[in-house]
Amino acid sequence: MTTDVLIRPETDADHDAIREVNRRAFGQDAEARLVEALRLGGHVCTSLVALHAGRVVGHILFSDLPIVTRTGNVPAVALAPMAVLPAFQKQGIGSALVRQGLEACRGQGQQVVVVLGHPHFYPRFGFSSELATRLESPYAGEAFMAVELTPGALHGVTGRVQYAPPFEALE
Numbered sequence: 001m002t003t004d005v006l007i008r009p010e011t012d013a014d015h016d017a018i019r020e021v022n023r024r025a026f027g028q029d030a031e032a033r034l035v036e037a038l039r040l041g042g043h044v045c046t047s048l049v050a051l052h053a054g055r056v057v058g059h060i061l062f063s064d065l066p067i068v069t070r071t072g073n074v075p076a077v078a079l080a081p082m083a084v085l086p087a088f089q090k091q092g093i094g095s096a097l098v099r100q101g102l103e104a105c106r107g108q109g110q111q112v113v114v115v116l117g118h119p120h121f122y123p124r125f126g127f128s129s130e131l132a133t134r135l136e137s138p139y140a141g142e143a144f145m146a147v148e149l150t151p152g153a154l155h156g157v158t159g160r161v162q163y164a165p166p167f168e169a170l171e
């Protein structure tokens with residue numbers, strides 16, 4: 001990373017800054033509202049902020065995303081949304097958020113992470129669209145990717161991912 005950045009879990013005091021980072025990065029309100037709805041609904045597993053000089057400049061969130069199979073639910077999490085303030089993009093902050101976010105998920109015992117994102121960006125962290133083809137989702141295609149935090153976690157698993165209800169409002 002070219003910028004001096006600290007990454008840590010969000011606190012209540014970060015909520016306004018997280019809203020602003022999402023608004024500015026996406027150029028709209030939808031993702032900021034999604035973050036708040038996921039928090040309110042108790043769907044958040046991990047939410048990290050990136051701080052530069054004490055200011056929140058980046059944010060990443062992971063929420064519950066069970067895989068519904070014929071024999072029961074397999075736990076998994078969705079990476080979404082992720083945002084870095086425009087002036088701080090392309091300096092490695094987003095990558096650091098993904099890496100530390102995946103570590104935090106692993107530390108919680110999560111085994112599978114799913115993302116809908118840029119096919120050029122996420123494979124460097126182990127995400128694969130091929131791995132995700134066994135998962136039924138409203139978002140099939142090369143942008144829909146999965147990574148196993150435990151090797152083989154998706155072995156033999158086929159089912160439908162169930163996004164938390166606030167994602168429906170994003171359509």
Ligand SMILES: CC(C)(COP(=O)(O)OP(=O)(O)OC[C@H]1O[C@@H](n2cnc3c(N)ncnc32)[C@H](O)[C@@H]1OP(=O)(O)O)[C@@H](O)C(=O)NCCC(=O)NCCS
Nearest residue numbers: 025026081082083084088089090091092093094095118121
């Ligand atoms: C996506 C985002 C968080 C990446 O943050 P960042 O700090 O710039 O990321 P890094 O500096 O670690 O990496 C930059 C890489 O991200 C790639 N990238 C990731 N997502 C991208 C996207 N949606 N569009 C274009 N490029 C993207 C860039 O091509 C670049 O690749 P390179 O390393 O091969 O040049 C940031 O660009 C952003 O906030 N974008 C707007 C919001 C968004 O689209 N979020 C992702 C969807 S949830």
